[in-house]
Amino acid sequence: MSDLSADIDKVLISEKEIRRRVGELAAQVQSDFPGRDLVVVGLLTGTLMFLADLVRELDLPLRLDFIGVSSYGDGTESRELVFTKELKLDVAGRDVLLVDDILDTGKTLRAVINKLGEMNPRQVRSCVLLSKKARREYDIIADYVGFEIPNEFVVGYGLDYAEKYRNLPHIGVLKPELYS
Numbered sequence: 799m800s801d802l803s804a805d806i807d808k809v810l811i812s813e814k815e816i817r818r819r820v821g822e823l824a825a826q827v828q829s830d831f832p833g834r835d836l837v838v839v840g841l842l843t844g845t846l847m848f849l850a851d852l853v854r855e856l857d858l859p860l861r862l863d864f865i866g867v868s869s870y871g872d873g874t875e876s877r878e879l880v881f882t883k884e885l886k887l888d889v890a891g892r893d894v895l896l897v898d899d900i901l902d903t904g905k906t907l908r909a910v911i912n913k914l915g916e917m918n919p920r921q922v923r924s925c926v927l928l929s930k931k932a933r934r935e936y937d938i939i940a941d942y943v944g945f946e947i948p949n950e951f952v953v954g955y956g957l958d959y960a961e962k963y964r965n966l967p968h969i970g971v972l973k974p975e976l977y978s
């Protein structure tokens with residue numbers, strides 16, 4: 799067993815399950831934005847794998863951009879939000895698909911949706927790979943949700959703990975003794 803996967807308590811979502819579900823999400827997006835000039839906005843850095851897999855399933859003339867937002871701190875609790883990269887493309891009058899790795903309290907998605915809204919897009923829809931309903935503090939729902947997961951801290955497939963574990967190919971629950 800490698801050093802990295804030795805830190806994982808259990809695999810919550812396998813590579814195969816991720817691939818199947820991402821295909822389903824892409825099919826939904828594809829039918830909701832037929833032939834549209836879509837701007838897909840990924841949030842750095844956790845959406846890396848998800849975004850790459852999702853857009854390759856979309857046969858649409860889309861453009862890609864990124865917003866950097868960090869919840870400052872390397873723990874498991876989100877704190878003050880800081881924007882670390884601004885959008886480069888003009889989204890005025892465009893359809894925007896905002897992609898994030900996980901919807902937890904809802905603070906990040908709410909802040910980014912509000913920010914995008916000020917740029918006068920035609921519409922903003924949001925897509926998250928994971929959602930932890932039990933943790934929600936802000937009244938926000940995503941239009942596309944890959945998996946509802948229990949209230950456990952997960953890593954892999956882009957998601958990190960203290961910037962590590964993003965390169966695990968599956969989504970796993972981190973051994974609690976590693977962060978408590």
Ligand code: IMP
Nearest residue numbers: 876901902903904905906951952957958
């Ligand atoms: P929110 O603002 O509380 O909804 O938190 C969203 C952000 O917190 C996500 O974009 C992730 O970067 C991070 N996050 C929340 N839960 C987890 C988790 O279980 N593993 C890794 N990152 C998480």
Ligand code: MG
Nearest residue numbers: 842843844958
């Ligand atoms: Mg993150």
